[in-house]
Amino acid sequence: MELSTAFMILLAAAAYWLWFRLITRRLTGPRVWPVVGSLPGLIQNLSRMHEWIAGNLRASGGTYQTCIAPVPFIARKQGLVTVTCDPKNLEHILKNRFDNYPKGPTWQAAFHDLLGDGIFNSDGETWLFQRKTAALEFTTRTLRQAMARWVSRAIKNRFCPILKTAQVEGTTVDLQDLLLRLTFDNICGLAFGRDPQTLAHGLPENNFSTAFDRATEATLQRFILPEIVWKLKKWLRLGMEVSLSQSLDHIDAYLSDIIETRKQELLSQRVEGFHDDLLSRFMRKKENYSDRFLQHVALNFILAGRDTSSVALSWFFWLVSQNPRVEEKIVLEICGVLAQTRGGDPARWVEEPLGFEEVDRLSYLKAALSETLRLYPSVPQDSKHVVADDVLPSGTLVPAGSNITYSIYSVGRMPFLWGDDCLEFRPERWLAASPDRAKDSFRFLAFNAGPRICLGKDLAYLQMKSVAAAVLLRHRLTVAPGHRVEQKMSLTLFMKYGLKVHVHPRDLRPIIACLPKDKTTASSA
DSSP: OHHHHHHHHHHHHHHHHHHHHHHHTTOOSSOOBTTTBTHHHHHHTGGGHHHHHHHHHHHHTTEEEEEOSSOOSSOHHHHEEEEEOOHHHHHIIIIITGGGSOOHHHHHHHHHHHHTTOGGGOOHHHHHHHHHHHHHHHTOHHHHHHHHHHHHHHIIIIIHHHHHHHHHHTOEEEHHHHHHHHHHHHHHHHHHSOOOOTTSTTOOOOHHHHHHHHHHHHHHHTTTSOHHHHHHHHHHTOTHHHHHHHHHHHHHHHHHHHHHHHHHHHHHOOOSSOOOSHHHHHHHSSSOOOHHHHHHHHHHHHHHHHHHHHHHHHHHHHHHHHOHHHHHHHHHHHHHHHHHHHOSOHHHHTSSOOOHHHHHTOHHHHHHHHHHHHHSOSSOEEEEEOOSOEEOTTSOEEOTTOEEEEEHHHHTTOHHHHOTTTTSOOGGGGSTTOTTOOOSGGGOOTTOOGGGOOTTHHHHHHHHHHHHHHHHHHEEEEEOTTOOOOBOOSSSOOBTTOOEEEEEEOOOHHHHHHSOHHHHHTTTO
16 A cells, blocks of 8 residues: 555646656746746745846746746646847837736736725726826926926925035935925925825925835735735735724825815815816816816825836936036036026026926937936836737747736846946947937837837836936935945835935036137027
8 A cells, every 4th residue: 555655646747747857848937947947046036036037038038938936737827927128029018918917916906995996996998098197297398397296395405405504414315215205295295285294394204105105015925916805904904904904094184185175176266276186177178077086186196206217317426426427518518408498607507406498408418318317217116917829039939918017127238239238337329429319219128119118108208317317416425334225126116225315516617618708608698
């Protein structure tokens, strides 16, 4: 009997091994182990996940497939993940076969409590309706003017005074934290017309901001756990699911008050000034939107507009501090524009933040921001669900029910796309005269591409250029000695320990000496 049992176990093990070899023979990515799949490699490289993926993609020519642990015995397709950074594949997924690659049930289930069926968490007709409605608003000049007003006020009255104080007192500041507060105040103002003042003097805590942060963190944790696990924790009210529930209650109360107040203002027409925020624009439309829908409109745009710009600016200021040549060219361009628009007196240059006509002229600064996003995209990777069997342009078969991850971080770090200097911070590659300028939109996915390309791309550049110009015109930043700049492994590419910097005064005299004389005298003449 014992011999028979041992034989059956040995037979089962052999059968499993043959089955395992059969399903993994075409997998070209990191090593897949029996039972545990690719989990060992995943755990070993958890702290450098994006670099690990980029290395795997370089070794496999831009696309590979792997099995997520544990290697499934029945639902093989659900365990199969295709990873790619090949622009041809990306165009296929994000544009040509767009309907075959939705966000899918896993993503939507995780985000539903926070974002509902909002534009960033929906597919099909639900997404298309919201996209068309929002697109009409984002094309208006008045929305851009509104964003410019919110950004200018925050820079002049809050951000610059904080940096000036740090300069005078010789203290360090966490620039990433300041930028997160600045962009949160701005996006809340643009989304629903109320300023949470998280960047006010003393950097106060704001209940809505705190609740939003906790809700986002708890939602992101759901991606670490299998769906059945986090759903069980939600049902039993365990761990961060409790925090999520409490935070959502606070967010609901806060936004309900704003919506009800705005309804009364719009009905009575007793409004001081014209509300040009997104919430008011949606409420003015003929459609009778529910309060829940309006809340999700606001929350979806806050989630999209807050972290992305602040994280991009954090990496930008770090890269600029490491590249004095680039910093000098940016400051020279800013001074050249201001000399033409405000005259030759530098004192007038810092009286007010740059207007958006002035910001529009800063082409080298935009190139430096684009180069930052190429190397450090705010959203380093995204995933799609495969609806029907398909073959990618690279020849890779993707079965229905599986998932595709496209690594935006890796796209910017492939020599076959950007050349042997792909890891260098070189803004010149974005200028019109550069032969390797990114003409192919699927080589640069920081703002997504295809039908889901970011509606707020121009507003994001407006905000980033305004903040960057204001800081670099007035200050020189250096990273605090001993401070570690590392990536945080999350859906957004935060700096793990923030960005601690010393703030020094900017000496403009060497820059002014380099300006053509006609630029410094044209306006005054």
